[in-house]
Amino acid sequence: QVQLVESGGGLVQAGGSLRLSCVASGRTFSNVYVGWFRQAPGKEREFVAALGRSDGRSYYADSVKGRFTISRDNAKVSVYLQMNSLKPEDTAVYYCTARLINSDYVPTTAWVYWGQGTQVTVSS
Numbered sequence: 001q002v003q004l005v006e007s008g009g010g011l012v013q014a015g016g017s018l019r020l021s022c023v024a025s026g027r028t029f030s031n032v033y034v035g036w037f038r039q040a041p042g043k044e045r046e047f048v049a050a051l052g053r054s055d056g057r058s059y060y061a062d063s064v065k066g067r068f069t070i071s072r073d074n075a076k077v078s079v080y081l082q083m084n085s086l087k088p089e090d091t092a093v094y095y096c097t098a099r100l101i102n103s104d105y106v107p108t109t110a111w112v113y114w115g116q117g118t119q120v121t122v123s124s
Contacts, residue, residue, distance in 0.1 A: 001026045002113040004096045009118030010046055016122070022080040022096030022115055029077040033099050035075065035111060036070060036081045038092035038120075045095065049081060059105050064090075065108040086122045093117040 008020040026030065034049035049070040050059045058070050069082040079096060096115040103110045 002032060002098045002100075004098060004113055004115035006094065006096045006115045006118040007100060009094060009120045010123050011121045011123065014086060014088055014122055014124050016086050017082070017084045018086065018120060020083070020094055020096075020118060020120070022052070022079045022081075023036065024079070024098060025075045026101070029072075030074045033102055034070075034072060034079040035095055035097045036079075037095045037108065037111075038090075039117075040089075040092040043092075047106040047108075048094070051079065052094075052102075083120070086120075088122045088124045091120060091122050093119050 003025045004022055006020060006022045008018060012018055033053055036048040037045050037049050039045040047061050048064055049068055051070045051072055067085045072079045095117045097111040098113040099111050
C-alpha cells in the first residue's frame, strides 16, 4: 500500500506559477513510480506527467510540455509538480499517483495508488 497526500493547490492568475507537493507513505519510496493526473469539471481524468524510479526519465502531456516539471525527493518521500505559465485551461483537480510496476503512463488504469486531489484554479 502507498498513501499519497497532495498540497499546494490554489487560485492563481494566468501566467502565474504554482508548485504542487505530494507526500507518500507506506512503501520504500525509491521503489515507486510516480505521476500526476488532472480532472477538469465534466471531463475525464487525464495524464499530466510521470517520473521513473531511478533513471530520472520524465514524461509529459503535450499540453504541459515546457511549462510543467515533475521531480521527486526520495529523502523527503515526496514528488512535486512545478507549474509555470499557467493557463485557464489548466484549471482542474490535480491528483498524485503511484505504482510499483512500470507500464504505460497515460491510462489511469495503469496506476494503482491515488491521492485525494488538490484544486488548481487559473483565472484569466
